[in-house]
Amino acid sequence: MDKEEDPRNGGDHVTTTKRLKLTRLITETELRSEFSHHEPGVARINNGSFGCCPESVLTAQSSWQLRFLQQPDRFYFSALRPNLLRSRALIQTLINAEHIDEVSLVDNATTAAAIVLQQIGRRFSDNQNDTVVMFSCAFPAVKKSIQAYVTRAGGSVIEVDLPFPVKSNSEIIAVFRKGLAKAKSDGHKVRLAIIDHITSMPSVLIPVRELVRICREEAVDQVFVDAAHAIGSVPVDVEQIGADFYVSNLYKWFFAPPSVAFLYCRRSNPSSSEMHHPVVSHEYGNGLPIESSWIGTRDYTPQLVVPAIMDFVNRFEGGSEGIMRRNHEEVVRMAEMLAEAWGTSLGSPPEMCASMVMLGLPSKLRISSDEDAMRLRSHLREKYGVEVPTYYRPPKNVKSESEPKDKDGFITGYARISHQVYNTVEDYYKFRDAINQIILEEDLS
């Protein structure tokens, strides 16, 4: 059957033409109502982990779910495909991809990593000198994929330590270059570089364009950018970035419900035709975007709400770009306010942050292990209603002037604070006061 004849391509006319919409800006009351399902009393300054989804997008999702349940066959044969295409077309424009076939919708960044690494892993079986270069703080689930697809196939991994606290892009570029040079001097062929666009923990905005350019210079075979946190928090232009593969979750900073991500696969990369979804179903062999559009019966509605998300973001001044800019400005302002209140410092300069900032916690908290950091996080949630991820960083060189300190000792704990449209300054005051109270009143021995 011809692609055009396939009834699942449906009758809905898909158009990517931008219609002029005169949208009224969202009011404060409407904004609060969009997030009224958030548990009251919780200072939610961790948008980075699980994102958020406004009421209007959830309503759009429910209506898709209902449409499926009302007449599943019609939904499958005439609505699903063209509307997935509409979502993909919007993403294509948003990220400046050359062709719609470069954009697939998948569940999340973990799935995308499995797709990319499965393809790469097949190449490792022939040559034991093949290696992957990545940051040691790459997301743990992605590292597990490397273990499953690359290490098991005989490939090796070179991990580059991200400098943290970090002062400039040039520090990151220097260590990355060193990692590639080490691969060369050890006689390895770098089959794949994995570069985070915004690392998870510690969180830093990486000079991804520059690192991809270096990879090209150094003849790295393929480059995969794990940009789980990028879309909706930094402008994304995949043409300019120039990687072979680029994944970003839509549910983190782009207001999608759980769970959807886009995976961009550059068409000029010869391997792009070898990409397969790890769940093999009816569409196997028809190209990744189509394979991913039916991987068995399940809920596809998170992938269908991209138009509703666009409507939501366009109610804010400056649309998505305005949201990104304000989130960045606000999260930096809040981090500086807290650092001043506690006498600590930020883990990177503001220009190396998007909508998340690493913020030094007072040394009096005596965080001296990952477990301590995790205990503090749970304690903030359970006793103080503050949701924020924490991070332990042992002192590297206690004799060094550059070792981060406050007036009482070395800063060994950091919080990763986020800012999203629903946050208010009170959320950050609540966090400030909780930490002050823990130091004043609780036994920290």
Ligand SMILES: Cc1ncc(COP(=O)(O)O)c(C=O)c1O
């Ligand atoms: C850098 C990075 N990569 C990958 C992931 C995994 O995302 P998901 O759980 O949606 O697959 C995350 C999640 O926070 C992340 O921060």
